[in-house]
Amino acid sequence: MRAGKHNLRAQVRALTDHAATVLAVFATLVVVTPLVAIFIYLIYKGASSLNLAFFTQIPKPPGEVGGGMANAIVGSGVLLGIASLIGVPIGIGGGIFLAEFGRGTKLANAVRFTADVLNGVPSIVMGLAIYSLVVYQQKHFSAFSGGLALGIMMIPTITRTTEEMLLMVPHAVREAALGLGVPNWRSVLSITLKTASPGIITGCMLAFARVAGETAPLMFTAFGNSNWSMNPNEAIAALPLQIYVYAISPYDEWHRMAWAGALVLIVLIVLAVSLVRYVTSRGVLKGAS
């Protein structure tokens, strides 16, 4: 009687265990499927339009066959470079302030609140804001203004991840540094920040990947350019802009180019993120957590 009861309970447990596993696998599939589907569809639609010219030539006028998006690829690189130069240091600096120096102060609460609000600002609004603050004042579109818009959009994500990652560094590690007579600022920069760096780098990469595909903030700032330009003070082409323009055009050839552009954009983002991960993971010692 007793044994039978135990047996039943064990069976119920085993069944629950199986059910939980099945649910977890199912949830994983639900998450991964759209990503894989989009990628396959992009390859299906875009891969046939990829050739050397796509990466080396600038766009041709409608009706002419050929041409490429070389200027947009480079332009996106320039924009993201400017954006990272602005967003990464300010974002990390803000996170350090929130976690280490301003903890519990009113200013820190204000900064945290502002970062959260900034994170929720629609990207088109960001574009308009930079348009009126920079482009309108300067009377011309520029790569700099586009990079600025993207850079500001990177800040809140980086600030909040930096803060959270720094707070996860064990108190014991900070005490170890202070106990050695290391000044607090030095301990924050050389010990706490370094210990948290894998998470902070992930945050930067998330922010980077997010703004790399942004179109709206660039429409009134970088504007796009069908010629070569790497000058930060001039309008510059960008992959998302080019994809947008081509995708809403009436030409079949341009539609195919838009698909190819989207494929290239995704692959480049994945490559950039992987490269940063690879570079920053080198030199990590055996057994380091």
Added chain:
Amino acid sequence: MGVGIEVTNLNAWYGSNHTLQDINLNIPANHATALIGPSGCGKSTFVRCLNRMHETNPIARVTGSVRIGDLDIYTDAKPVEIRRRVGMVFQRPNPFPTMSIYDNVASGLTLNGFNNRRALDEIVEKSLKNSALWDEVKDDLKKKSGASLSGGQQQRLCIARALAVDPEVLLMDEPASALDPVSTSKIEDLIFQLKTQYTIVIVTHNMQQAARVAEKTGFFLNGRMVEFDSTHKIFTNPSDKRTEDYITGRFG
């Protein structure tokens, strides 16, 4: 060489909690002094007052005076200077996880701007030998992370790190409480060797440990120091009834 510590009317608070009350004692140079007492009696707070780590907590406060050698640590110097002269080993081993074994030992110097490679090599080797870890790690100094060592090795690494800055006093806050018996006995052997060169103050829950390593023992209870005497006297013939009760296991 170690120096003596003279504590006068030391009081400490965490917020409104008066954790140390009127502590007076003289800790002799180049000896090991053990502090025993039940959890929450203030012995950890006391050692944290000896290198001004107590005040790193924003709600903490201290009054009274602590002289280490000829220096009044609360009036004559900045906390960072004090902490270089008074090394500390914590309850849980806390090596810097991103640093190699070598960099961990050198960190107290490099983080304060000392960069002479050849001198560092010598100091690291000497410190690791002094902490009885050298033979176990000498081939992996720069290859392995400090966090990859076993718990006992990590604690000896932390001792080496504290010794590398050449302190006069070494504070140990329950240094063996997170370790297995073999590692514990290695740490105790180490304390035996180190006390010839440094003044050691060790907080411990383990009364046998206090009896084994320390010449002097202080008994703390409810934020006060009940009795301070030679270890032998404390464990065989304490003057205070409360000490006797604690030693014989009637409470705590």
